[in-house]
Amino acid sequence: MTEAREPRPEGGSLHRRIIADIEARILSGEWPPGRRIPFEHELTAQYGCARMTVSKALTQLVAAGLIERRRKAGTFVTQPHSQSAVLEIPDVKAEVAALGLPYRFAIVARSKRRATRADRARFAVAADAWVLALTCRHDAAQRPFCLEDRLINLSAAPDAAEEPFVELSPGAWLVRRVPWTRAEHRISAVAARGDVALALNVASGTPCLVVERRTWSGEAPVTQVRVIYPGEAHELVARFTPGQS
């Protein structure tokens, strides 16, 4: 049975207030890394609530990486080790729209073939697999915004072979069609050379930001893409606020 209890006074639910309280003590330095925080039963008494409510709060703080829990020993503030941040990788169209510029894309090269040795170096597809190679230029305000060089594993996305990619760019089309379970991104800086410099309309040697993404569905590779952003203007932004739950 549920007894009468006081109404929630302030910012939302009780377990959120517990989270906020503990988080504040950790972030202020009052509870430094390594320090044991009160046991569940102590917090239960302190907040006058059921154990499950405290447990819910602490579980979320574990997920946020602020605390660690060990049976019999207790709950401890984690030692900060490596920072992690959530990197948003938007669709190029959305990215251009966010700048308030008109967007356009065009397929500049297309080739359906059996995977070559070079293809297999980019992406672990079977030697005899059919792949679709696409090069796509994305424009913002009639100027080159980025160049996309993509390889699609046609056994994972057979429909791609017949798709003209008129309405949707290859990336947007794939994200709607093929569910993926794993992705890996690599970000690096390169100098634009030859065809790339030409397509992006920059001088050879111009530094460019490169985002390479591989996507799998289960164990099967789906696509590999290399997006090249010209010049020093483009920025990827990642933010992290610990315990934003």
Next chain:
Amino acid sequence: MTEAREPRPEGGSLHRRIIADIEARILSGEWPPGRRIPFEHELTAQYGCARMTVSKALTQLVAAGLIERRRKAGTFVTQPHSQSAVLEIPDVKAEVAALGLPYRFAIVARSKRRATRADRARFAVAADAWVLALTCRHDAAQRPFCLEDRLINLSAAPDAAEEPFVELSPGAWLVRRVPWTRAEHRISAVAARGDVALALNVASGTPCLVVERRTWSGEAPVTQVRVIYPGEAHELVARFTPGQS
């Protein structure tokens, strides 16, 4: 009272199995974006468990971004919009150690001053605030690995003024001393010029990867740092597996 129930057969707790089941249906495409998934009371019946157990599972799937919940309407598979990935930003020392190379760092410039106009452009510190500007070169195997240009707000970290930064690099020292609540990272590509090219021992114009990080504690700025990695070799890696909870 708790009735007898079957022992947990397979991979862990019941709510984890519920998570795995639903996740599998979403990732396989069986439940496409926008589709309503069973109500809590249906899942409760299906798994023969209490409502709270289902709720716990669904709450975690919300946190993972796989589903959205609307009162009275139900729970729906989210539309994929922008991909997000967790970017690990390790300490430089750990980064070099991971390559199996000997690590060393050296402070190459140090200046304590009141914030200049240029400093305030980098970071929103008060006009009369004391700041510590540091330039630090990190070496791997006796060769320049990256160049760190840092500004520390001395009102947030007063001890930094007297710290020689011999044992720990400024970044490692700060992470241990000053709790931070918010960080923002910007990643871009630039060409090495002048002093930077000299310090990194590369030709002028060499493309470099730049990671700029600003850190706050509450509303107060703590530090701003710009880390420049020379050449085309360095890569930042980010991975994403949806719903790894």
Next chain:
DNA sequence: AAGTGGTCTAGACCACAAA
């Protein structure tokens, strides 16, 4: 051996949005 966290139950009341 004892005490911690991990998980689960069978209820309950409430807030909110859709019909």
Next chain:
DNA sequence: TTGTGGTCTAGACCACTTG
């Protein structure tokens, strides 16, 4: 108005780890 999710309770048993 109605039915959904949001939150909470007061128990319970179990697993693990440490002393």
